[in-house]
Amino acid sequence: MADHRAIGAANTKAGQSLAEKCAHYGKGYLRLADPGQNARSTMDSTVTFLISMGLCLHWESTAEMDALFRPALWADPSPMVRKGADVTLRCQGRLGSDRFQLWKDGELREERNDSWSRADFVLRKVDDLRDARSYKCRSGQGPLWSELSDPLPLVVTGPFPKPTLWAKADLVMAPGTSSTLWCSRPRLSSLKEVTFTLWKAGPREPLQQKPSADLWTDFSLPSVTPRDTGSYSCTYKDRTTSGKESVPSDALELVVPGSLPKPSLSALPGQVVEPGKHVTLQCRQPPRSALWRATFTLLKVGSPQPLQSQSPAGTSADFPLLSVRAQDAGNYTCVYYRKMAPYQVSECSEVLEFRVTDELPKPSLSASPGQEVVSGTNVTLLCWGPSWIPRFVLYKEGVEEILHSMEVREDRARFSLTHVTPEHSGNYTCSYQLGTNESLWKQPSDALELLVRAVALAFLGVPAYLIILTDSERTTHIQKLPKTDQDNYS
Template identity: 55%
Template sequence: MGPTVTLLISIGLCLDWAVRAQQDPLPRPTLWAIPSPVVSKGADVILRCQGHLGSHRFQLWKDGELRDERNTSWQQAEFMLRNVDDWRYAVNYSCRSGQGPLWSELSEPLALVVTGAFPKPHISSSHYYSAITPGTTVTIWCYISPQGPSHHYSFALLEAKSLEPLQRQSPTGTPAAFSFPSVRAEDTGSYSCVYYRKTAPHMASWPSQTLELTVSGFLPRPTLWAQPGLVMTPGANITFWCSRPKMSSLGEVIFTLWKAGTQEPLQQQISAHLWTSFLLPPVRPENTGSYSCTYMVQTASARGSEHSEALELVVPGSLPKPSLSALPGLVVEPGMHVILQCRQPPKTFLNSLTFTLLKVGTPQPLQSQSPAGTSADFPLLSMRAQDAGNYSCVYHERMAPHQVSDASEVLEIWVTDALPKPSLIAWPGPDVASGANMTLLCQGPSWSTRFILHKEGSMDTPQDVSQFSLTHVTPKDSGNYSCRYQPGTNGSLWTQPSDPLKITVRASVPSNTLLITLSCVSFLLVCLLLLAIFCHRSICIAGALHRDNLKRFFCCPCLPQGVCLPHHAEAPRDEALYTEVAKERPSEPSVSNSKDPEGVTYAHLNLRTLNKRQADPKETPIEPTVYATVSLD
């Protein structure tokens, strides 16, 4: 690539970036501190800058001055501040992200607060007893000594262990009040507070004493989910994940996995993390059922959580498969309701069954019911295009041995505004000869009731079957064809047309053309044969014997045998061959045998005009006359 091309490309890129900078400025990034913007003196802190998609350059600014810059392939960058033991760290930080030559605006400023500069404040609560009823309003106060000028300071309520700020206050007096209008179980925890300078440097006090807040009742319920899904084939593995809310008062907890209908827990795990996993062995049909999880603290109170939302695991088994039907039909208008009825097969006579509705492509069951009868109705309300799809159902026993059926036959449900486009194919192919027969097949769903064949510039052809027969086609039948189909629920609704199919009908070749062609070829072959014979006869050379009385005759092999004169038997076989060339001798039209007493035959050849015309005896040849004496055996 030449320097001129490189220069032009660079100019183009610069102009592109300039235009983008004017039309679409980069969004502002976000800056936060890990683990907290409140840092103990001497601790480390990470400032993380999260940019927009495509960001690869980041800058960290400290009190309006650029402090650090780095490139990264991700959309974020981390800046480490180690051993924050100097008050000069307790200032405002911001960052910006860049893409190419463009830079975003600076992020919202982050005030880094460093503790240990002032005496610790006092902390108290409106409720001093150990357990607080859920829904109660609780207030926590944080105040400094009377001689402290509180109007110069802001207050922060912290989670005691991580120092993460939960609430901030900037009161004009003291104390600062932090309110919980309606406490919940997840508000249980350990709290402390600090006060710090409103302006930089943001020096803070030592954290206050820890205040324990306990809300009675169950702990907040956890969340349970499964990987890879809840509809599993026998022999597959499945993992359940149980996660709890973040609570400062909790350390290690006991996670428990439960299955409905059993009194004993399936598995238990002890973890200080917010989640844990439960791996089931290769599942079998008897693993079908409802699962949930809980967690419990490892203290004397042994407080536990509520059960998570239940998940239905389905492992199809060996019981006869049920039947699935749809009312009012397989094709419905948008907004209509559909009822899918799952019915156990006749003569099974099983009781205490749970029916489950499945959808192909969805990793978990849609609905489950435990009716008293032998069938369950699953309503699909206000159908939309995304509700179209393939449905099936299973049933299983609610009590041991928990047998499970195979899945029913798949039922395909369609919403009219999401009907599939048909396809059009030709047999034996789209390119045929004139006079042939062909069939056009319009392919749509199995429930299609009526079809239309359309040709550009012609009338539509409707019929009740998907095959359109074209007999004895001609070139006039060439063109672009398409088709549509009609669902049975609406006599006026037709789907969008298929992709056009180009049909080509080739004109037939007339029957006498072949005879004419063969006749012409035969005629040319005869002409070539006659021309070959003529040329073969015209290239004969005559020779004569000279001086001796022995005579020989030389004839062209192209002449008949009777034309050649027989030679004498006594002629010697070793007669010499000589050639005489007369450079300026006049040509003769012919040589007479009567003028040659020795019986020599002379042939006069005009080499220039041999292949062009017959020699004129009156003309004198330009080239010399050549005589040849040939000894014949």
């Protein structure tokens, strides 16, 4: 009751302050509008008075609305805290809140300023006697304070060793499918029957509870939806009067992709690296997404559970892969989601194919319609290699710069040389283009020699050529005529 009376007194005082300002401004303008003034002056004063009173009424109505807003309070990583560990109590106010208070069992514990509409209160080395209490928070803006949040009970776990939580099926699930989570505890002679509890990060109440005399129990999650995405843990406690509870299990991340726009996933410095290198996989929300303070999760195709999760302040997350080895190669995706209601989850990103190798097979290069052509012919140089290579580049001997860079289509890159002349003659090679790892992508194919001859005319005393145009293939075929046929065409 004391905390509610304090809020009421603060907001009443703020309301009185605004009312006093309105009365002061009103009296001032009324004094200006005395009978001795002319009509124009009286009218101006009256209009000014009405405007000032309207602004005051707006201030008062806004103050009343702000005072009714109730902030949200939650514990990170969980309201179940191991004795001696740290926990952060996060108080989320409305936009514009700049002051926050944390209350413990009805008494003010801490007050702080924060300009981001949220404040973090850190409890270090929690103790069951000192910190296992009921917490509330409130936010303030200017002279006003909000109502207190819903209570958050903090549970400090006892001396029992932590259980194990696992799932037999994949933890990346399609909506509508079902899953079972299993919680097991170590065998303790002092425990005969316990109550297993399943927790999810965010909600203040247990999801499920089951009494059992066995060393394990199962928790069913039927027909999952994106709202089931999140971090799960389990505990067990003695069913006797002591009621001591265990340390929480390690968290298990469950992902059910939803309908938010899919993120993008990229690899830095590139998708192909040598063993022992450090790589960063960056998951980024699309520009049109407005989800703030999202949780990002990295997934690997074929892995039964998510690899890493982060909750950064921005709209992207960096997942480090340190000293990569061959087993780190594979197909990766990522999602982002909101941990608090309303629960929202994105679609999976496009698959990123990541390779770890210190040697790539040599690419191949060929020419169509052939390596010897006459001036004016259109030539296509075809470069190909492994199916997962995204891009190739073309070089010509004697030219330092890249001639062309081309994406792979139908497993090949096609470099077109139109209306070639003898100047196009020379040795060509192609290489992979895989990012910044030059030691890998500058591995060239064998050289291909292209020879472009000028068109010869029989009446000039040089060998004659028969030019055959094939419209359906849009290709020019050049055939040298025998001596006897040259006489016929001269």
